Amino acid sequence: MQIKSFKDMYLAELQELVSVEQQLGEALLRMAKVASHPSLRAALERHQRETVVQEERLEAILQKHGAGAERHTDQAMQALIHETEKMCAILKDDNVRDAGLIASAQKLEHYEIAAYGSAAALAGQLDLREDQRLLHGALEEERRADELLTVLAKGEINQDALAA
Numbered sequence: 001m002q003i004k005s006f007k008d009m010y011l012a013e014l015q016e017l018v019s020v021e022q023q024l025g026e027a028l029l030r031m032a033k034v035a036s037h038p039s040l041r042a043a044l045e046r047h048q049r050e051t052v053v054q055e056e057r058l059e060a061i062l063q064k065h066g067a068g069a070e071r072h073t074d075q076a077m078q079a080l081i082h083e084t085e086k087m088c089a090i091l092k093d094d095n096v097r098d099a100g101l102i103a104s105a106q107k108l109e110h111y112e113i114a115a116y117g118s119a120a121a122l123a124g125q126l127d128l129r130e131d132q133r134l135l136h137g138a139l140e141e142e143r144r145a146d147e148l149l150t151v152l153a154k155g156e157i158n159q160d161a162l163a164a
Helices: 006-034 038-064 075-090 094-125 129-163
Strands: none
Touching (some): 006 038, 006 075, 006 094, 038 094, 038 129
16 A cells, blocks of 8 residues: 555555464464463454454444555564464463463554554544544553453462462
8 A cells, every 4th residue: 555645544554463463363263272261262262253343442442534444464463473473382380380371362463552552543543433432442452451461460370370
């Protein structure tokens, strides 16, 4: 996509977000499979389902503006997922791996929070209030996912990892 205007830049950001959600959805399934704490596994699976809905929402916004979800790979998300997989491979203790999964998942969430915040701000500048509302809703979903990971880490998982 050639970016010639502010709106083109906004649409390109949405296309990046589609890639982010696609990659994250696949990664969350892999992360859930290696999580040993049932509460962490459930949180990752729940967020994966939420990710599918977020991707569909982004595609609908793009379609409304006559733009498609161009085949593109968000390289920042790709790198964060690669680091997560590398970390999982070197952490042998289940409890320590779960703590590492939370740390990695929060890095992924923080990237999404930044991306959705930027996209919502761009929508606001373009006076696309419905888009802004939808993107802000996704931003809040990402914040809640991050908060849940913090609760899980502080509650039981990091304590188990410390004891390992």
